[in-house]
Amino acid sequence: QQQVKQSPQSLIVQKGGIPxxxxxxxxxxxxxxxxxxxxxGKGPALLIAIRPDVSEKKEGRFTISFNKSxxxxxxxxxDSQPGDSATYFCAANFMGTYKYIFxxxxxLKVLA
Amino acid sequence: DAGITxxxxxxxxxxxTPVTLRCHQTENHRYMYWYRQDPGHGLRLxxxxxxxxxxxKGEVSDGYSVSRSKTEDFLLTLESATSSxxxxxxxxxxxxxxxxxxxxxxxxxxxxx
Numbered sequence: 761q762q763q764v765k766q767s768p769q770s771l772i773v774q775k776g777g778i779p780x781x782x783x784x785x786x787x788x789x790x791x792x793x794x795x796x797x798x799x800x801g802k803g804p805a806l807l808i809a810i811r812p813d814v815s816e817k818k819e820g821r822f823t824i825s826f827n828k829s830x831x832x833x834x835x836x837x838x839d840s841q842p843g844d845s846a847t848y849f850c851a852a853n854f855m856g857t858y859k860y861i862f863x864x865x866x867x868l869k870v871l872a
Numbered sequence: 873d874a875g876i877t878x879x880x881x882x883x884x885x886x887x888x889t890p891v892t893l894r895c896h897q898t899e900n901h902r903y904m905y906w907y908r909q910d911p912g913h914g915l916r917l918x919x920x921x922x923x924x925x926x927x928x929k930g931e932v933s934d935g936y937s938v939s940r941s942k943t944e945d946f947l948l949t950l951e952s953a954t955s956s957x958x959x960x961x962x963x964x965x966x967x968x969x970x971x972x973x974x975x976x977x978x979x980x981x982x983x984x985x
Contacts, residue, residue: 862914
């Protein structure tokens with residue numbers, strides 16, 4: 761299976777809230793898990809990424825939590841702002857390749 | 873934007889006609905990708921290339937072919953376009969300078985009527 765399952769499909773939070781987006785994978789051959797952010801009319805851009813040898817990674821207000829045994833990873837956005845309103849994609853890369861598979865996306869809206 | 877240019881930006885075509893989308897890069901990166909983006913399906917990999925004349929299939933390659941005769945250009949061809957191929961197509965390159973960062977182009981909106 762080359763599938764990365766992402767949820768929820770959409771999410772609305774108040775400013776300052778902590779939206780959480782979840783992804784699950786099946787193939788244990790994945791070894792790199794990035795998150796991409798996309799604004800309307802633009803291509804996706806890399807936000808943050810993690811490898812399975814660590815359980816958490818933080819970059820600014822963005823945190824990835826990784827659970828290798830459950831084959832799940834999630835994105836947390838601390839102190840969310842209206843400017844964070846965008847579509848977020850999780851992805852995974854097959855070990856030894858540069859073949860990146862993406863999730864179905866989560867549309868986030870942060871209310872002012 | 874890592875010097876990626878997609879052309880055309882918009883195209884409307886009729887069912888059964890051939891269509892070619894072009895991705896051009898200026899930084900000689902080895903890996904190039906074609907994705908399509910559709911509501912409810914996210915980004916799906918069509919084909920990717922790991923060098924001149926070296927390509928491989930992605931998740932949704934049926935109905936699409938690709939060619940890479942020069943490092944800087946990666947072409948996606950729909951031999952006989954169908955309405956199910958109406959989508960936004962994104963080209964991406966992998967940054968060879970370290971890490972595994974993908975840079976995406978601005979996309980091509982293709983409508984097949």
